[in-house]
Amino acid sequence: QKEVEQNSGPLSVPEGAIASLNCTYSDRGSQSFFWYRQYSGKSPELIMFIYSNGDKEDGRFTAQLNKASQYVSLLIRDSQPSDSATYLCAVNSPGGYQKVTFGIGTKLQVIP
């Protein structure tokens, strides 16, 4: 079982819709969870992090964490074509050092 699992997509949504990206993780001891956006040919850009159960909102982005079910999701409201990118989920590895494990990423396509 992979430590961090994401559907590689592509996930296609129409402009203005809500895009829902999901991620599951295997280590129950994980404490911090990150979402990165990566445009084609570019490096990942941190867009959200969350470490408490529940929702965290930042503009059009909402991160949701459910530790009991071991999943974390990212909602993008009012999706724009500029949101088209690969979204990487990352989960920290417990153990006292600053290591995170990344999923393969979900490719999002926002159709105008």
Add this chain to the structure above:
Amino acid sequence: DGGITQSPKYLFRKEGQNVTLSCEQNLNHDAMYWYRQDPGQGLRLIYYSQIVNDFQKGDIAEGYSVSREKKESFPLTVTSAQKNPTAFYLCASSTGTDKTYEQYFGPGTRLTVT
């Protein structure tokens, strides 16, 4: 203007040659990391360093070497022992003082070995 710089952006080498990738940060971050990204795969950790003069192997350290002589710098050498060196290499850093340990990435170096 704080950030992480990597150079060069593109690098071409012949098989059998060692090559060093540069990574510099002026964010005053304690921890630095090197990842490799291949198509269809997630980021894979090569080496990481939490403090100057100390570093640990990541998941795919074979064929790579690093040094951390200064807080700002964490160069990666891809040696001739690395069997498949062609990849997108990403350097990252994190504060080391916040429990979230969020990592920030440089622009990356795309290495092609023929």
